[in-house]
Amino acid sequence: MKVILLEDVKSLGKKDDIVNVNDGYARNFVLPKKLGVEATSKNLNDLKLKKSNEAKLAKEQLEAAQAFAAEMAKDEVILSIKAGEGGRTFGSISTKEIAQGYKEQCGKEIDKKKIILPEALRSFGMFEIGVKLHPSVTGTLKVKVVEK
Incomplete structure (x- = not known):
């Protein structure tokens, strides 16, 4: 199962990374503890928009x-x-x-x-x-x- 991480998870990856995890691990640990969300098309699109907004803000701060x-x-x-x-x-x-x-x-x-x-x-x-x-x-x- 593909999961988008909402926080840094020591054994998986950093925030906003898309990682593959076992279904049981995702259902029993990652999703209930709100460490990540399932990588559906809507969530992937939200992540893409969030990253583009952050890049725009970083560019404005640099300027x-x-x-x-x-x-x-x-x-x-x-x-x-x-x-x-x-x-x-x-x-x-x-x-x-x-x-x-x-x-x-x-x-x-x-x-x-x-x-x-x-x-x-x-x-x-x-x-x-x-x-x-x-x-x-x-x-x-x-x-x-x-x-x-």
Whole structure:
């Protein structure tokens, strides 16, 4: 019997896979526990429509992330930190401060967890910071650190 899986099943396959199982296994385990449905023509058509809708949504999200990355490349965030004698800084700039500064200065929000910062910014100057907007799109943001 052919079955469309509604959830990941360890010994059978992943969600939305079409698998062949024994009739007894399907009737006594897969179907009663709502782990899958029988692969009728209606259910196969529903699966096809669902996959095409998911592909369309994924494409739209990718395009939106690419557009946002293009906008972000033009923006610049200016942040300030205290300095002591000899141009040494007190403290550092973290991802939270970068996200907050971007929201205040540019009016757009980014998640602080998506900012790729190898280490906190502890010196003055211009830095290009990576921001993970989508699994395949990484934007760059210019951050200028100045003395308070």
